[in-house]
Amino acid sequence: MENKHSFFKWKPEYNSGIKPIDEQHQKLVQYIADLYCAVYEGNGAASIYKIIDGLVEYTETHFWFEEDLIEKAGYPDIEEHKKIHKAFVEKISAFQQKSEKKLPITFQLVQFLKDWLVDHILGDDRKYIPYVEKMPKR
Ligand SMILES: [Fe+2]
Incomplete structure (x- = not known):
C-alpha cells in the first residue's frame, strides 16, 4: 500500500547509521503507516488484521536480529532491552487476539x-549504537 497519508513517515533523525537496523525500522514504519491507511479508509477487519x-x-x-546484534556487540544492558x-x-x-472477537482497530x-x-x-535503540559501531566487522 502506498504511504499516501502523512501520519507516519520516515525522518532522517530516526537513522541509527546501522544499515540493517535502519532498513528494518523503515519497514516497521511502513507497516504502521499501512495500518493507518487501512483504518482511515475503513477497510474490513480481515485486511486490517492481515x-x-x-x-x-x-x-x-x-x-x-537486533538482540543477536547487540549481544555480539557486547551491549551491557541487553537483558533490559x-x-x-x-x-x-x-x-x-x-491486539491479534482481538481479531477473533472482531473488535475494531482504532486510531488510538x-x-x-x-x-x-x-x-x-x-x-x-540509541543506547546500543556506540557498541555496535565498535564491533570489528558487521
Ligand atoms: Fe530495540
Missing part, C-alpha cells in the same frame, strides 16, 4: 504503535 499479523511477525524477526521488546510483543499479540491503537516505535528508536 497488516497486524504482518507487523507482529516482522517485529519479532526484527527484535531477534530484551524485556522492553518482550513487553511490546506481548502487547501487540494481544495506531497512534500507540507509532509513539512506541518512535520513542524506542530515539531512546532505547
Whole structure:
C-alpha cells in the first residue's frame, strides 16, 4: 500500500547509521503507516488484521536480529532491552487476539504503535549504537 497519508513517515533523525537496523525500522514504519491507511479508509477487519499479523511477525524477526546484534556487540544492558521488546510483543499479540472477537482497530491503537516505535528508536535503540559501531566487522 502506498504511504499516501502523512501520519507516519520516515525522518532522517530516526537513522541509527546501522544499515540493517535502519532498513528494518523503515519497514516497521511502513507497516504502521499501512495500518493507518487501512483504518482511515475503513477497510474490513480481515485486511486490517492481515497488516497486524504482518507487523507482529516482522517485529519479532526484527527484535531477534537486533538482540543477536547487540549481544555480539557486547551491549551491557541487553537483558533490559530484551524485556522492553518482550513487553511490546506481548502487547501487540494481544491486539491479534482481538481479531477473533472482531473488535475494531482504532486510531488510538495506531497512534500507540507509532509513539512506541518512535520513542524506542530515539531512546532505547540509541543506547546500543556506540557498541555496535565498535564491533570489528558487521
Ligand atoms: Fe530495540
